[in-house]
Amino acid sequence: MNQALSLKDAMGRRFRYLRLSVTDRCNYRCNYCLPNGYQGDDTAEPAMTLDEIETLVSAFAAMGTRKIRLTGGEPATRKDLTRIIEVCKRTPGIEEVVLTTNGYNLSKKAAEWKAAGLDGINVSLDSLDRDRFKDITGHDHLPRVLDGLEQARAVGFTRLKINAVLLRQFNWDQFDHFLNFVRKQAVAVRFIELMQTGDNAVFFRENSVLGSQMEEKLQLQGWQEVPKTPLDGPAREFRHPDFAGKIGLIMPYSKDFCRNCNRLRVASNGNLHLCLFADQGHSLRKALSAGETVSVIRQTRLLLESKAAGHTLEQGFTGATSSLAMLGG
Numbered sequence: 001m002n003q004a005l006s007l008k009d010a011m012g013r014r015f016r017y018l019r020l021s022v023t024d025r026c027n028y029r030c031n032y033c034l035p036n037g038y039q040g041d042d043t044a045e046p047a048m049t050l051d052e053i054e055t056l057v058s059a060f061a062a063m064g065t066r067k068i069r070l071t072g073g074e075p076a077t078r079k080d081l082t083r084i085i086e087v088c089k090r091t092p093g094i095e096e097v098v099l100t101t102n103g104y105n106l107s108k109k110a111a112e113w114k115a116a117g118l119d120g121i122n123v124s125l126d127s128l129d130r131d132r133f134k135d136i137t138g139h140d141h142l143p144r145v146l147d148g149l150e151q152a153r154a155v156g157f158t159r160l161k162i163n164a165v166l167l168r169q170f171n172w173d174q175f176d177h178f179l180n181f182v183r184k185q186a187v188a189v190r191f192i193e194l195m196q197t198g199d200n201a202v203f204f205r206e207n208s209v210l211g212s213q214m215e216e217k218l219q220l221q222g223w224q225e226v227p228k229t230p231l232d233g234p235a236r237e238f239r240h241p242d243f244a245g246k247i248g249l250i251m252p253y254s255k256d257f258c259r260n261c262n263r264l265r266v267a268s269n270g271n272l273h274l275c276l277f278a279d280q281g282h283s284l285r286k287a288l289s290a291g292e293t294v295s296v297i298r299q300t301r302l303l304l305e306s307k308a309a310g311h312t313l314e315q316g317f318t319g320a321t322s323s324l325a326m327l328g329g
């Protein structure tokens with residue numbers, strides 16, 4: 001691809017990675033995200049159709065996007081998720097299609113998604129203790145999510161990651177459970193700092209654990225940071241000679257986190273968000289519903305000129321993001 005055609009902002013950051021939310025609906029009630037469950041909203045715009053997604057993905061591929069992460073809400077609640085995977089994967093230019101899911105139907109769907117071309121799966125799994133899992137997510141689903149991970153491995157997925165948000169009152173004391181989990185299993189567990197959103201201010205105050213505290217625990221136990229390459233994502237990765245798997249830390253509150261930002265986000269209603277915590281999304285819907293790839297490209301390039309250097313989350317400014325379910329994290 002001609003470098004001049006690829007997406008680049010005023011700070012010289014290149015954007016080859018699109019996080020695409022395919023629905024804002026979620027079937028879980030994670031206490032830090034949607035504690036009262038998905039409420040729906042009759043006035044909200046419906047999620048993009050498969051055709052609109054196809055237009056969006058073609059436009060982004062033409063602008064240099066190489067990787068797409070499908071997220072939500074819970075993307076697997078969309079009946080046409082397998083078709084969405086196929087459409088993304090067969091778009092010229094797209095090299096990687098990956099999925100973030102809570103894993104509720106992974107055991108049933110893993111083979112189908114693999115056949116559709118899915119390259120990797122991140123499963124959100126905030127506790128390896130059945131009761132705690134239920135307390136956090138509102139569902140007694142730990143055995144089925146673990147079974148889903150097994151099934152995904154069995155059908156040939158090698159890129160499997162577990163995401164866990166560490167919460168002072170719910171799973172911070174279980175840090176070592178996750179370490180033990182990767183002792184024999186060659187998977188990556190990534191701890192994500194709890195982020196404040198428009199809806200979780202009190203919960204955030206009571207439950208935030210900084211990544212620096214996680215890092216300290218890792219270092220005390222002999223974990224060593226692996227140097228990053230320029231194409232790596234935001235996670236800092238750690239290894240230990242006695243463990244088969246690895247641990248990642250995703251620390252949006254750390255200094256310079258935004259310096260290497262390489263992703264853009266589109267919400268399920270077709271709004272482009274220049275940052276997870278931007279003040280607003282910009283609707284591409286008109287162009288998407290008309291199938292106007294060129295217009296999507298033109299608008300995106302123009303909007304990108306106003307991408308800020310970084311978020312101001314550390315000052316409590318959460319922008320338009322009421323919960324990450326609306327954008328997919």
Ligand code: SAM
Binds near residue numbers: 074192193323329
């Ligand atoms: N439903 C899918 C899932 O559970 O993975 C995808 C959407 S979910 C919003 C994506 C990720 O965001 C999950 O790993 C979830 O734990 C994380 N997340 C949600 N709210 C968060 C918050 N306030 N701070 C940090 N991570 C959050």
